[in-house]
Amino acid sequence: MIPAAPPLRPEQAWFTEARFGLFVHFGLYSAAARHEWVMSFEKQTAEQYARYAEVFDPDLFDARALVRAAKDAGMKYVVLTTKHHDGFALWDTAVSDWSIARTRGRDLVAELAEAVRAEGLHLGLYHSLLDWHHPDYTIDANHPRRDDADAHAQNEGRDMARYREFLHAQVRELLTGYGPVDYVFFDFTDPDDRGGWPGKHAEDWDAERLLAMVRELQPQAVVNDRLGLPGDLVTPEQYQPDEPMRDDAGELVVWEACQTLNGSWGYDRDNTRLKDPDLLVRMLVDTVSKGGNLLLNVGPDGRGAIPARDTAALAALGEWTRLHGRSITGAGPADADLAAAVAPGLPPGVVLTQRGDRLYLHLFAWPFGHVHLRGLADRVRYVQLLNDGSELRTSRTDPDQKAWNTNPGGQPAGTLTLHLPTVRPDVAVPVIELFLDPAA
The missing domain is CATH 2.60.40.1180 (Golgi alpha-mannosidase II)
Structure with missing residues (x-):
């Protein structure tokens, strides 16, 4: 017996109607081709990591082809990483030179937004709260400089208040420069103390003010739960819940399963542990039967093309949803x-x-x-x-x-x-x- 979660506001109802979306993780790490956390995993300095910005040229990034592939797979929305934890912006930000606009004269957020609207899908923007490139972002357990001998001393010169203003300025650009935004996916608050480092809390982002900004500038947008504050939905990642998701009070909530094809979000050339199409279809069905959405990720390669293995997976999903889409789109748990x-x-x-x-x-x-x-x-x-x-x-x-x-x-x-x-x-x-x- 699976009851339904309370509905979203009418202007957000598209989300639970859609049920299936495409996540796109793309950035400098795609050139490294060994996981989106490569800067942290390999403890690279900002100077070492900057070499990717010199060579990163997404000449094969085709927003229209990407969105069409999502649409053909039966997906109804697309969420693009505007900035991942490395801080590199995929839009023309006015508050930093660390962006694709400065290195290649492009604005991939604008390109994707135009393509999404042309195909009649919904636009989602992912934005990392972390920033390993910004000089005021304090070192913590996830930061590439966490094991430096003078790591704690480095924090003495960093100021999260200045970083917060930078963070808010970039979010404001995204919320005001690209028309209606249907979904804002923040990532992520990590409050646990680990390895002698304090966690990052909602207060580090001034999350209440950040959420208020979204509500003011894009009141129709669905916002996830990773600000450290309750959002419109919860986002279990890399596992399938065994029952509908509930809040701490035991009440049903709107939820979205965030899943990769192979365990990596960014392009990981040598990771061939791919989920087969039958498993992906069963994951989609399982999710919808429990009242959730499935946000399935692809990681374009270093030139911006969708890898052939990802294209094949999307095509297989599309073949199934072409025939069975009405059991998913607009559907939910049985009475x-x-x-x-x-x-x-x-x-x-x-x-x-x-x-x-x-x-x-x-x-x-x-x-x-x-x-x-x-x-x-x-x-x-x-x-x-x-x-x-x-x-x-x-x-x-x-x-x-x-x-x-x-x-x-x-x-x-x-x-x-x-x-x-x-x-x-x-x-x-x-x-x-x-x-x-x-x-x-």
Whole structure:
């Protein structure tokens, strides 16, 4: 039994309607091609890391092609990293020379915003609260300089108040220079003390003022939960929740699973631990069945192209969503009473979603012969396989009928039995669409 979370404000309702989005991690680390945290993992100095800015030339970054690939995959929004933890800006910021505008004369945020709107999708902007390049950002457990012999002494000359003003100035540019922004993804508050270093708290960002700025300048925008303050949604990362997400009071919340294709967000050339398309489809279905969104990441390479392996994954997802998208877009958890009624009789590997008067059975494993749906005999007016729109025969189980020879039996009164073909449909996850009778 999976209830639904409280709805967002009407102007934000697109988010839970969309259910599926594309995350794009792109920056100087894409040239290094060994994880977006390469500056921290390898403890590079700002001077060492600056060599990537000298050579980073995203000549193959094609915003229109990227957005079309997302749209063809069934995604409804795109979230771009405007600045990751290395501080390098992908837009024409007026408060820093550490940007693609200064090195290559481009504004990738503008390019993506134009492409997203041209394709009718929603625009999301990711912005890191961390900045390992800025001289006033204090060293902490994540900072590349954390193990320097004089690391604590270096902090004596750093001033987070000055950094906060810089941070707020850059966020203001993003919220005022690119038209309507539908989603603001901040990343990230880390309050735990580790390795002799204090954590970073909401106060370090003046998070209340930052959130107020978003509400003032882009009141329709959905904001995530990583400012150290409650946002409009929560963002579990790199794991699939085993049930709908709840807040500390136990109340259901809007949530979004943030997932990579291979465990790295930025381009990681030698990381070939890719999730196969069947797993990605099952993750998408699982997420929506629990009332969540799936934000799936690609990391363009050092020239800005989507790697062939990522393109293949998006294409495979697109083939499935082309046929089954209506079980995802605009869908959510099945009605709690209906789900509770049918659950005892379902075979293993059936995941439910619902969209208005349509109930969807996603069959992770293909059963032989029949699916028995208890309590639905008088509530269903038509049943079909969604991939090809072919009707499935149904029958009502006679509760007095005992199982004998070729006659199934033993199902309680009110059970609707679906008669399946022996051969499983040739799709990643077959879906059965039930047309419910609103009057029943």
